[in-house]
Amino acid sequence: xxxxxxVADVTSQGARIFSGTxxxxxxxSHVADVLGLPVTxxxxxxxxxxxxxxxxxxYFDTAQAAALMSQIAGAxxxxxxxxxxxxxxxxxxxxxxxxxxxxxxxxGNLVGYDFTHFYPQYWNSAVQMSEQLAGKPLPASxxxxxxxxxxxxxxxxxxxxYVVKSIPLANNWIRTFWMRGxxxxxxxxxxxxxxxxxxxxxxMDPVAFRRQNATRGNDLAAGQARDELLAxxxxxxxxANWKPRVMASNLSDANVxxxxxxxWSNTDTPHHYAQTAAxxxxxxxxxxxxxxxxHVWEAASAGLGVSLDGIANQIVGGTTQIISRLLVExxxxxxxxxxxxxxxxxxxxxxxxxxNVTPIVIQRTNLPTLGVGEPVAAAAAAAVxxxxxxxxxxxxxxxxxxxxxxRATLKAAGVV
Numbered sequence: 001x002x003x004x005x006x007v008a009d010v011t012s013q014g015a016r017i018f019s020g021t022x023x024x025x026x027x028x029s030h031v032a033d034v035l036g037l038p039v040t041x042x043x044x045x046x047x048x049x050x051x052x053x054x055x056x057x058x059y060f061d062t063a064q065a066a067a068l069m070s071q072i073a074g075a076x077x078x079x080x081x082x083x084x085x086x087x088x089x090x091x092x093x094x095x096x097x098x099x100x101x102x103x104x105x106x107x108g109n110l111v112g113y114d115f116t117h118f119y120p121q122y123w124n125s126a127v128q129m130s131e132q133l134a135g136k137p138l139p140a141s142x143x144x145x146x147x148x149x150x151x152x153x154x155x156x157x158x159x160x161x162y163v164v165k166s167i168p169l170a171n172n173w174i175r176t177f178w179m180r181g182x183x184x185x186x187x188x189x190x191x192x193x194x195x196x197x198x199x200x201x202x203x204m205d206p207v208a209f210r211r212q213n214a215t216r217g218n219d220l221a222a223g224q225a226r227d228e229l230l231a232x233x234x235x236x237x238x239x240a241n242w243k244p245r246v247m248a249s250n251l252s253d254a255n256v257x258x259x260x261x262x263x264w265s266n267t268d269t270p271h272h273y274a275q276t277a278a279x280x281x282x283x284x285x286x287x288x289x290x291x292x293x294x295h296v297w298e299a300a301s302a303g304l305g306v307s308l309d310g311i312a313n314q315i316v317g318g319t320t321q322i323i324s325r326l327l328v329e330x331x332x333x334x335x336x337x338x339x340x341x342x343x344x345x346x347x348x349x350x351x352x353x354x355x356n357v358t359p360i361v362i363q364r365t366n367l368p369t370l371g372v373g374e375p376v377a378a379a380a381a382a383a384v385x386x387x388x389x390x391x392x393x394x395x396x397x398x399x400x401x402x403x404x405x406x407r408a409t410l411k412a413a414g415v416v
Contacts, residue, residue, distance in 0.1 A: 002049050003086040004059045008066035009076040014041030015067055020049030021059040030060045031067045034134040061089075064130035084341040092331045093179035094120040096186035100194045108202045110213045112159040113152045115191065119183065120167045120176055149183040151191035151267045153223030155213050181377035184267040185322055192263040192382035193395060196247060205244035206262055206386065207237055225266045225275050228301040228364070232277035233264055235299040235360045240279040247386065248393040258283050258294075259391025263382030265375060273371045274302035278319070278379035280355075282387040286416045289403030291388065292353065293323050296380050299360035303367035311372050315359035318376030324349035326381040330400050 006019040008031075015035055021027040024046045032039045044063070062079045070077040081089075097118040103111050150162045199209035210233060217224035236242075242262070251257070264277035278298040284291050298315050305311050328347045332339045340346035381399075389395055394413040398405060410416045 003081040003083055004062045005047075005049065005078065005080045006059065006062035006066045007076060007078045008063065008070040010035065010067055010070040014043065015070075017042065017044045017063050017067060018047055019044060019059050019063040020047050021063065022046075023059075027060060027063050030131075031063055034064045034130055034136070035067055035071055061130055064134075068130055068134060083343075087346055088338040088341040089175075091175045091177040094176045094183075096183060096190075098187065098190040100190060102194055102198060104198050104202060108199075108204050108209060108212060110155055110157055110198070113155065113157050114161045115150070115152060115187075116163045116165065117149075117183070117187065118165045118167060149187045149267050150223065151187050151265070154215055154225075154229060154264065154266055155195075156216050179325075180318065180321060181374050184265065184375065184378040185325070185381055188263065188265045188267055188378040189326075189382045189385055189399070192265075192379075193385050193389070196261070196263075196386045196389065197395070200247050200389075203246050206247055207233065207242060208244060210262075210264065220272070223266065225301075228275040228362075229264055229266060229277070231362055232275050232299040232301050232360075233262075235362055236277045236279050236297050237262070239299070239358060239360055240281075240295075240297040242279060247390045251391075251393050255287050256283055256285050257391045259387040259389070261383045261386025261388070261390055263379045263386060265378035265382070267375075267378060272368065273375040274300045276300045276315075276375050276379045278383040280380060280383035280387045282384055282391065284388060284391045284406070286392070286407075286410055289406035289410070291327055291384070291401055291403075291406060293327070293355035293384055295356045295358070296323070296383065297358045297360065298376065298380055299362060300372055300376060301362040301364060301370075302372045303364050303370040305361055305363050306369060308361050308363070311361045312359040314372045315361070315376050316357045318373065319357045319359075319380045320349070320354055322377040322381045323355055323384065326384060326399055327353075327401055330402070 004020055006017060009016040015031055015037060017027065017031055019027055021044065024044045028039050028042045028044045031044070032042045062081060066077045066079040099116040101114040105111050152160045152162060195210065196206050199206040211230065214229055215224045215226050218226050258281065260279065260281050262277070262279050266275040276298060278296055280293055281295045282291055282293050296319050298319050300311060300315055302311055328349055331346065385396055388401065392410060392415055394410055394415055396409055407416070
């Protein structure tokens with residue numbers, strides 16, 4: 001929310017750092033590394049300021065840069081990013097290209113699932129430009145995804161294949177790292193639309209289809225969480241008063257149409273994250289292409305909840321954030337630079353367009369406490385995509401689901 005800033009005073013006795021950091025000990029290690037000092041000679045004070053979400057954030061760069069310049073100048077140095085520095089120079093979430101093939105039998109049982117994910121490599125979270133200025137070697141990129149984001153673990157699959165095709169970044173010149181949920185929002189958005197398509201093909205209610213095909217296991221270490229997935233699905237359908245039906249069975253020629261969609265997620269369960277399910281009610285203006293998310297119900301099963309209000313707040317915040325990413329946020333480039341450098345060229349969801357979110361927390365005193373900050377960003381976006389199909393009978397295959405893209409998609413489908 002606020003561009004990062006750091007003040008450094010490096011003397012012969014050590015380094016004194018003031019930084020708006022979310023990781024004071026990590027900042028201390030990074031500063032010590034670029035200065036060539038032991039960590040015992042670096043003291044970091046974390047200052048209250050606008051936060052950010054993601055590993056290897058800008059506060060490392062500002063602290064390291066200030067420390068290097070202070071060491072050279074022999075005087076205190078302040079590094080203050082401007083808004084265009086913050087947005088245009090930050091790490092960006094890697095794009096995903098996902099190809100899915102799936103099959104069912106005559107009874108609606110999944111028989112095969114083939115998931116191929118094209119995903120860029122990323123820099124290690126510790127890698128910052130200041131480290132290269134200090135003479136550190138440029139490390140090799142690595143894949144930023146693993147089987148932890150395999151959505152097929154939610155289903156009973158007699159035959160399945162999960163392939164990641166890691167895309168090298170030429171000379172490491174694109175700074176990428178995870179946003180909230182890592183690859184889970186993208187994999188869930190793609191996979192849960194395919195699941196809905198299979199339910200639609202056999203003319204089944206999508207909730208009933210998921211129940212029928214849910215994984216038979218409860219091994220969290222293997223990504224299986226049948227009981228918790230069914231619990232969040234039951235909770236969210238009850239809260240939203242879900243009525244069983246075939247999707248896109250009530251299409252209208254009106255300019256403004258409404259739809260309802262469902263999705264669930266446990267795509268990062270091996271990291272001991274919560275299971276979630278969401279139902280979204282939306283409106284689509286066919287003329288303008290604008291999608292308005294009216295209401296999202298999201299349930300989370302996070303084991304033993306220590307702060308139930310905190311879990312509810314995470315559900316509301318994560319849902320709102322992913323709706324913004326789904327509908328309006330897009331990082332743009334020219335051939336030479338990032339062109340998204342402010343809140344006009346990189347828009348965010350406005351308060352007036354934010355959905356009403358009903359959080360549902362499932363307390364499980366017999367399970368260990370599970371993380372909720374990351375996984376709550378996955379299911380809601382997929383639920384909105386399925387609601388869009390319910391409203392229009394048309395599938396969106398690319399995000400953001402922005403007005404121009406919606407209009408183009410509906411026009412290509414002959415809907416408008």
